[in-house]
Amino acid sequence: MFDPVCPSDLTPIRFGDKWAGMIIRCLEDGPRRFSELRIPLRGVTAKVLTGSLRALERDGLIRRTVCAGPERRVDYELTPLGRSLLEPMAAACEWAEQHWDELLDAREASSLDRTG
Template identity: 55%
Template sequence: MPDPLAPDMFAGCADHSTLPVRVGDKWTAKILACLRDGPRRFSELQVPLAPITPKVLTESLRAMERDGLVTRTAQPGIPPRVEYALTPLGSSLFAPLAASCAWNAAHGEELRKAREAYAAR
């Protein structure tokens, strides 16, 4: 069982909404990061993803399952225990996402200024 997720695990990250390259919805990359070290329950994912509503987290996880990025495993019980885990396809996204994050760190300010200049026109 992996260590618990830190509530502030994304506090030092650049704003991912500025990334010009996005996989899935705006939450997909963060969900992938939460699942990097092993399977997680829905409630565990909610800790660092506090701004996301349960409805949007559910929709994002379903879309990721549909796309083959995560698996959903339900184990019987009351209540049922449901875990989400990365597939090999989902894990393969870490290299391109790292490149995208590095690009954003190097050029994010230029991108922000270009967007502001465009909006001011």
């Protein structure tokens, strides 16, 4: 999913916007700061990441915590509701792995139909 050559947009199953599922997976092991999310999500702009995080927070899937101190810090973490998505997401990923070749063939056939 996080491999730069992996066409993750090929998977027909979406959890929120294009980046939401990957953000949820990034937060699976615990809270992360915005800059820490940018590392595995290197293909997303700061503006789009901010929008996705806000949407996930609005939907109750993640919690944004501002930590006061000499250096203001913001952490993002999954809520219990967000954590409840991990199992269905794992099932969707497993399904996509099992049908990857079929998905690729269908995409290629579709693009040939449009150009040919």
